[in-house]
Amino acid sequence: MATSANTPNTLLLKNPSIFKTTSNSGIHTFPIPRATVKPFSIKCSSSATAVAPPTTTQDRLFNFAAGPATLPESVLRKAESELYNWRGAGMSVMEMSHRGKEFLSIIQKAESDLRKLLNISDDYAVLFLQGGATTQFASVPLNICKPEDPVDYIVTGSWGDKAYKEATKYCKPKVIWSGKSEKYTGIPSFDDLEQNPDARYLHICANETIHGVEFKDYPTPKNKDALLIADMSSNFCSKPVDVSKFGIIYAGAQKNVGPSGVTIVIVRKDLLGNAQEITPVMLDYKIHADNNSLYNTPPCYGIYMCGLVFEDLLAQGGLVEVEKNNMKKAQILYDAIDGSNGFYRSPVEKSVRSLMNVPFTLEKSELEGEFVKEAAKEGMVQLKGHRSVGGMRASIYNAMPLAGVEKLVAFMKEFQAKHG
């Protein structure tokens, strides 16, 4: 709808009853009156005065959190408009039976849109699960290994290390390369990898959220029957990926595609049905694949939110366009760091710097606290580095607007001019 900055708009509330208490409610008025109406135009006397202005984009902070992270503003507005009564269904998505036609349409659309985004073939099942990537650290070996099976792990950061440690309970994992001695700032050359020819799979963490190290290409398991498995939690749907190279891809949703509480697993169907006997039923991929992620009650609202994000990513032109935006955002931020004559420093090898998580330090480390504090004053929050590594970290996932990165870069230059 067209609106002019000079002409105030109004929303008509025909039914004051929505402000009244409900018979079983202890809350007797809604704290904030709300109208949910379709586009319209009305005239209103300019004598109208509001006690408080409506929420505006200006109220919105630039949130550089590593996850849960910023979501597309348009997706939040849509969720807001549908929260109380989803598309005339007479209830919130949070209240829908997971077996009712309304929710089935939501989860089926979400899966179909995700398949479009990543061009996922019918050879793969797409599962919407719970428990985060940390649950998958156990699910992967439990589903595709026998206890005595050797498997290989490339450890490029804390998450890959956690995945390896969990696997020791269910198979015979080996760390064939670790970046720990270099403080997780690099990725190995694939030719130098000493893969076990008998390994059942090769596991990588495609993007290390804490250390800002990202695989730009993927290694091939030595054994042609071995599987490449990737934790893509923090760069899932940030760029196109050839799913056919992988046996299993898993990701927590709370970085690029939704709120926390949803874990997406993309698993090749021929791998299903071989879970170890000790596998909890909720960790058995076949159970969920056979039931279209509805074996038990799924995290319905989170799946709905992921669906809204998938629609938004498709509307942007798909992951090719999304990647372009992400490269542009990362480029100006890394350029600012590299062009600071050492005032700002990126510890990560240039060739494997993450497009999603940008850790950096200050030459004068005693200023880091002030940097974070001053940035927050200007509406840029969650810039403190992970407690395990210190420094700063700017997470710039899909939903971080270019304007947010531009504002951060401008602030960095001001801060350097003031303290350089």
Added chain:
Amino acid sequence: MATSANTPNTLLLKNPSIFKTTSNSGIHTFPIPRATVKPFSIKCSSSATAVAPPTTTQDRLFNFAAGPATLPESVLRKAESELYNWRGAGMSVMEMSHRGKEFLSIIQKAESDLRKLLNISDDYAVLFLQGGATTQFASVPLNICKPEDPVDYIVTGSWGDKAYKEATKYCKPKVIWSGKSEKYTGIPSFDDLEQNPDARYLHICANETIHGVEFKDYPTPKNKDALLIADMSSNFCSKPVDVSKFGIIYAGAQKNVGPSGVTIVIVRKDLLGNAQEITPVMLDYKIHADNNSLYNTPPCYGIYMCGLVFEDLLAQGGLVEVEKNNMKKAQILYDAIDGSNGFYRSPVEKSVRSLMNVPFTLEKSELEGEFVKEAAKEGMVQLKGHRSVGGMRASIYNAMPLAGVEKLVAFMKEFQAKHG
């Protein structure tokens, strides 16, 4: 705020920018304009005309789904008003770092309010987890049993049976009583139970969602060191419970206290730290207790919603008042069934009928489809019985208004008059 049914209210939108696209969004206008403003009063010319009326309570269906289920209308309105910008934080709860002060305040308040509601002592840890009760079917034996430990299960319905079957993977469970031959319509006399004196625990499902059978009192394990464990998914926070009688209480949130995707576990602290070696880290209670449910990213938005529900239950006067409302609702529904001269029938023993889930059948079973269809036409949905038992089922959890049950009873009488 005071509003008159005769005076239309208006919300002033000062800033049209909220309708504009964001720089990284492919959606160029918000489908529905929104205003989020504090209470105010303004005059508006009556020439104002809206294309569509705002959502009203009249648009809302009475949703008798077994879970996910109806939520308090006031809670939904509050969530709606806070979705885009939580209390001026500049972001949605869905975008908050789970380690930031805003979310910490949310999860800590939720735990504290739940402790008030159920009078939970410091001897117990309260955990907000993922994976539903089905995950707990494995977590319980994995956390407190050795593989050779005998444990007892009372099976009063499908859920207790599923819990038993999952436990066979991790210990030596025995069904000491099953209601299956009576189609799960009763609860055993506690005196007649043949408990194993060496059992590590006695497991019950406090309310069987599908069969409508509810424990009104609780058995005591024969062995004084044995633990009473209860799956309270479908009657959690529907009435006061003496938590001190239990070793572990677990419940999926999606019946009485929130959306799906949150599982609440109340576990006695002295039981922590004994998990079997094969326990996935995400199923280890001690890990979550030591990290205040923040070992990994929790289902933040679901926990926020549970917190809003807990506030609402406290505002109603706590669980004593909540139980009174639930008894009243159940009473008028069971009275309608029992007073129908057999037109409607409840299969469940009167003494153990659930206050939450009311299954019933029609003497003329061929009319059941029409009953469900006609009820839906009158705005009462999800009355079809579970696919495994057929008939009808009215789930009347905490948030089902008395008006919803009264409307259902009136409809039942009309339907009987028409077809009796």
